[in-house]
Amino acid sequence: MSSSLPFNTSTILDLFTPLPPDLEQDDTSPGFWAVLQGYSLLLPAESEQVQLPEGALPADIIPEEAPLRIGIWQGKPLRAVRIVDGAALPAGYEALPFQGQDIRLDNALATIAGRAAQILHWERRSRFCSHCKGELIRIPASWGKRCPSCSEVHFPHIHPCIIVLVRKGTELLLIRNAAWNPGRFSLVAGFVDFGESLEECVQREVREEAGIEVANIRYVGSQCWPFPSQQMIGFLADYAGGEVRPDGVEVAEAEWFSEDAMPASPGSKRSISRWIMETYSKNRDSCLISNHVLNRSISS
Ligand SMILES: [Zn+2]
Numbered sequence: 001m002s003s004s005l006p007f008n009t010s011t012i013l014d015l016f017t018p019l020p021p022d023l024e025q026d027d028t029s030p031g032f033w034a035v036l037q038g039y040s041l042l043l044p045a046e047s048e049q050v051q052l053p054e055g056a057l058p059a060d061i062i063p064e065e066a067p068l069r070i071g072i073w074q075g076k077p078l079r080a081v082r083i084v085d086g087a088a089l090p091a092g093y094e095a096l097p098f099q100g101q102d103i104r105l106d107n108a109l110a111t112i113a114g115r116a117a118q119i120l121h122w123e124r125r126s127r128f129c130s131h132c133k134g135e136l137i138r139i140p141a142s143w144g145k146r147c148p149s150c151s152e153v154h155f156p157h158i159h160p161c162i163i164v165l166v167r168k169g170t171e172l173l174l175i176r177n178a179a180w181n182p183g184r185f186s187l188v189a190g191f192v193d194f195g196e197s198l199e200e201c202v203q204r205e206v207r208e209e210a211g212i213e214v215a216n217i218r219y220v221g222s223q224c225w226p227f228p229s230q231q232m233i234g235f236l237a238d239y240a241g242g243e244v245r246p247d248g249v250e251v252a253e254a255e256w257f258s259e260d261a262m263p264a265s266p267g268s269k270r271s272i273s274r275w276i277m278e279t280y281s282k283n284r285d286s287c288l289i290s291n292h293v294l295n296r297s298i299s300s
Contacts, residue, residue, distance in 0.1 A: 002221020031077030
């Protein structure tokens with residue numbers, strides 16, 4: 001199921017209970033720490049069992065802002081802090097990227113780190129009102145903020161993005177972003193624009209990035225993507241016309257690949273891009289029989 005993808009709540013359902021930020025923030029009972037530097041999580045180096053730091057925050061960790069309790073992790077308070085990008089790491093700690101290949105950072109730790117990063121990102125960007133520049137205060141029991149000066153309310157900014165696997169017979173469309181190294185390919189993706197349904201966004205993004213039309217657009221799953229705060233909404237679609245032609249600006253290459261001769265798995269190992277490709281390849285026999293079967297098997 002897509003809900004069990006890394007960074008989605010189901011991945012940590014048995015480990016973590018979210019709490020509203022204004023509930024007992026002055027509680028000083030000991031607990032765990034999610035210490036972030038950029039999109040890396042600081043963990044005790046060379047320990048056999050990798051776990052979040054517990055107890056007092058080590059003295060040589062200098063948080064950029066006051067710690068923020070974000071919930072309960074394995075029965076104890078979990079507080080999130082961030083240290084300055086590029087700062088030397090405290091003695092005995094290493095920084096593991098959320099999207100990295102280090103197997104010690106399992107999906108649960110990556111997921112809680114992503115959640116902490118997303119929350120800290122919002123907290124940093126919601127100090128002042130974007131309407132009148134007044135200082136914002138918390139709306140009780142919520143991550144939302146309210147402006148005492150002009151009464152505007154502000155809620156976490158989570159940006160919807162579509163991502164789509166386009167197929168033509170036994171061929172699949174992949175693109176290479178102009179900023180990526182040669183040989184790296186992924187699925188067509190992009191932000192939802194004003195006035196668009198998700199299906200319209202899929203059609204526009206495929207048209208803009210690859211120059212072709214698609215039809216028979218089907219939802220397959222979704223993923224929280226905390227880099228910094230996207231909601232990735234995954235689709236399958238069928239080719240419906242036109243010649244593949246990259247835009248030459250955002251997209252350097254757009255090509256049909258045979259299902260049997262794909263480039264290295266697209267996307268990072270924890271991404272919905274990889275999940276869509278792998279789930280599709282496992283279910284493609286059934287999808288040749290019926291789109292309905294494909295839709296059911298790929299989303300269950
Ligand atoms: Zn205001």
